[in-house]
Amino acid sequence: MNSAPTSHAEMPIPVKPQGENGTREKSGKLPPSRPTFWGHVQIARIDHWFKNVFVFPGIVVALGLDPSLLSTPGLPIQLFFGLLAVCLVASSNYVVNEVLDAPNDRLHPTKCNRPVPSGKVSIPLAYVQWIFLMVVGLGIALQVSFPFAMTMLVLWIMGCIYNIPPVRSKDLPYLDVLSEAVNNPLRMMAGWYIAGAHILPPASLLISYWMIGCYFMAMKRFSEYRHIDDPVRAAAYRKSFSFYTEPRLLVSVMFYGSAAMLFFGSFLIRYRFELILAFPILAFVMATYLSLAFKENSAVQNPEGLYREPALMTAVITCTLTMAILMFIDIPFLYETFHPSLPLTK
Incomplete structure (x- = not known):
């Protein structure tokens, strides 16, 4: 009797990752390594901390919409x-993420050299x-404010949902992008509360920030898929x-980009029309x-x-x-230029 066909995700995929000395043992495994202090430093991904620049728009928007926050005692601290x-x-x-991704990282042509799959952790x-x-992190957050600490707790919980079975949303098409990109509005809320605001940020701004994060994350998936250039290996990794294909990923990119601009437009029309000049x-x-994704x-x-990437930077x-400047400068002629010329109906 023939056995059931093996799914793409279960098929053994031959890869040839290189160890530190560029060699493999005869068994096909990477040379054994011992856990190191530096390996544990690396999995904290301190070099990824720059992504927290997404906190700053929340700070700028909070200060722009409520300049009185600038006089908050101890604001720099x-x-x-x-x-x-x-x-x-x-x-x-x-x-x-590093620990639970290690089995799949061993199937990736370059990520197999990360600290966990290479035995350094x-x-x-x-x-x-x-x-x-x-x-x-939560202990420090509580010293800032309770709403900020709760935002940090949700950020951590979303990391668990994204990485840890049985949910592990990163394995589910579309939900992988949506659940990872939700860190964007959470970072914006973090900046908002760090600046001293006590109410929720505008929903239109949070949704726009979420969708722009989805746009960037979907482009990352698209670029990864193209780089692997093999549907079977891609599914194993x-x-x-x-489920994804290049067309499906590009269609999702179009959706996320359009939604991001729609909600951003809704925000600026209601709260800060000057931002239209940054469009x-x-x-x-x-x-x-x-263009970089290709x-x-x-x-x-x-x-x-x-x-x-100099052009992007x-x-x-x-x-x-x-955008930061436009948050603090009033331009009255914009309101006159875009004033409704047709009678408004209720």
């Missing part, structure tokens, strides 16, 4: 400890590190790739990021390397500065 808490909680999520100690970073620059940032070995696959910095 509050900003420092707030950012430190965000970084520690993010590192806690990175640690559990003690797994029991890594779980202690995961909890320790969370506890310290990431379960959601058994062309923001569109250029999104177009530049899209490059071989694109930095889009590893966002920590995006700083090496120039556009991002220009857009950020423009």
